[in-house]
Amino acid sequence: MGAVKAKRMPRAVREQQMLDAAVRTFGRRGYMAASMDEIAELAGVSKPLVYLYLNSKEDLFTACIRREARALTDAVRAAVLPGLPADRQLWAGLRAFFTHTAQNPDGWAILHLQARTHGEPFAAEVAALREEMVAFVTRLIADAAREAHRDPDLPEAEVAGLAEALVGAAESLADWANATPGVTARQAAATLMNFAWAGLGDLMEGRPWTPPADAEG
């Protein structure tokens, strides 16, 4: 009986195979065009089994979003050691982010494009991921400000704005890196680090860019 059981795959393993197939299909074809037939075939199971395990196309897509969001935040979190200086933390986080999105282009397409592209229940799922990324970056910027002893000079709204800018830049660069042959994860991370940190660094040191003091300012 043990031998027979060993041949049967545990439900959790089967489910992950279905999700692998679904992420690949949704990520490449888009949510609307992806068919449950194709997903079942790619997973090597029958379509009724997919419905039995994951209920509906909607639920399957939601499960994909959740799994991919979790994998991305876990990868970034694991890479960042809280004891390091803020710029080192950001560098580690950016490399982990771009490495993960490069290695999982279908998962990233689901999170950043497909999930937003098909209305409310899915959009709310990715909104939670985005909030987590913004909170992570907000904490890093606050750490950096503390390191530079500039807490009182950097208002909360400014920190929040900088965090939104950095997350938006990272999302945009991940799309671009995945669509542009020859751009490595390390290059994308270095480009954003240069863009963001040299700028943030100047700001922390009290060297903001100053608008021209003329009529146009």
Add this chain to the structure above:
Amino acid sequence: MGAVKAKRMPRAVREQQMLDAAVRTFGRRGYMAASMDEIAELAGVSKPLVYLYLNSKEDLFTACIRREARALTDAVRAAVLPGLPADRQLWAGLRAFFTHTAQNPDGWAILHLQARTHGEPFAAEVAALREEMVAFVTRLIADAAREAHRDPDLPEAEVAGLAEALVGAAESLADWANATPGVTARQAAATLMNFAWAGLGDLMEGRPWTPPADAEG
């Protein structure tokens, strides 16, 4: 007869009123939830007239995307004087961008959220707008590099990456500014200018952020 004609509104004017009503309704309710009844009522015309002028809900939404994309690029273009130094051009462009998105929150919601949220024909419309914004920023960064006499040191892929980062940051900040009470267009522009320019400025001056030279680098 002249008097009778004066009372009748020219088709172009009626169409703009319909588009105003449609932008407001699509921007606030979303594409799916918005009804043609509501749009017609808000425009003060009959529903058949909306269909007569703009054909279908799909075509009406496409017309909204095109008009709002054109208005946004026109506003940015008009604000930027090509003769100015690159940082002044970027500052003028960012202020125009955030002023326009703040004054037209429904139009911005259509361009950055709704149009991406409802599939291919609409997504392709906004992709053209985005390409134009990226091209504009790419030219500015190239100008800045020329001003700093660093053309040979800044590879094309790096410039393209920086432009994608800046546009992604601007999109993200516009969403945030419109959703956050008390954040003015000027503040959003200044935050991004500080984030972007001080960073780009350092880069142009040959002071990139340098990754740590340890095992983690």
